[in-house]
Amino acid sequence: MPAEPSLRNSLHDRGQRLTPQRQxxxxxxxxxxEGSHLxxxxxxxxxxxxxERVSLATVYRTLRLLSSIGLLQELELPEGGRRFELASDAHRDHHHLVCVRCGRTEEFENAEVLQAGEQAAVHHRFRLLECVLNVRALCPSCxxxx
Incomplete structure (x- = not known):
């Protein structure tokens, strides 16, 4: 399994090794x-x-690490769960519809939400980094x- 150079460089810059588990x-x-949330x-x-043998503790640490270096995006749910997805510049400002019962997560894009975020940032003299909306709902099954 060849290592992505950006992953190796990002880890090296942080004094971390590229382990088989992280790969x-x-x-x-x-x-x-993209678009799959785990x-x-x-x-x-x-x-x-x-x-592929990886301990659950290693998975938790690896997810936090890969999220902190920008390779994964973390979605924190109010119900206490955290889900992760592959980060992508082309798919940065998207939103999530999350079932509060089963955790099913669907992505959607909405220009009006992005525009509202941009307007709020300008109004309060903030520099917008991203605009993400998490909508809590029940999926059709639940x-x-x-």
Missing amino acids: RVLALFERIG GAEEVHQRLLRSE AAEE
Whole structure:
């Protein structure tokens, strides 16, 4: 599994090594592609199913590290969970519709949300870095169970 030069350089700049476990976690996100959101336990289970041995503690540490260097984007849910997705400059300002019961997450883009964020930043003399909206709802399956 060849290492992405940007990953190796980012880790080296932070005094970190490119371990096989870190490569496996990033490779998983690259395989599933943009727009897929996984929690640490899901990452761990998928790696185990593909017979790649990585401890759950290592998965948690790796997800935090890859998020801190900008290779993964973290989505923090009010229900206490954290989900991660592959970071992408082309897909930076997108929003999430999150089921509060099962955690299903769908992405959407909305120019009006981005415009509102830009206007608020200008009005308060902030420099906008990103504009992300998380909408909490019930997916059709969970709504049907009520």
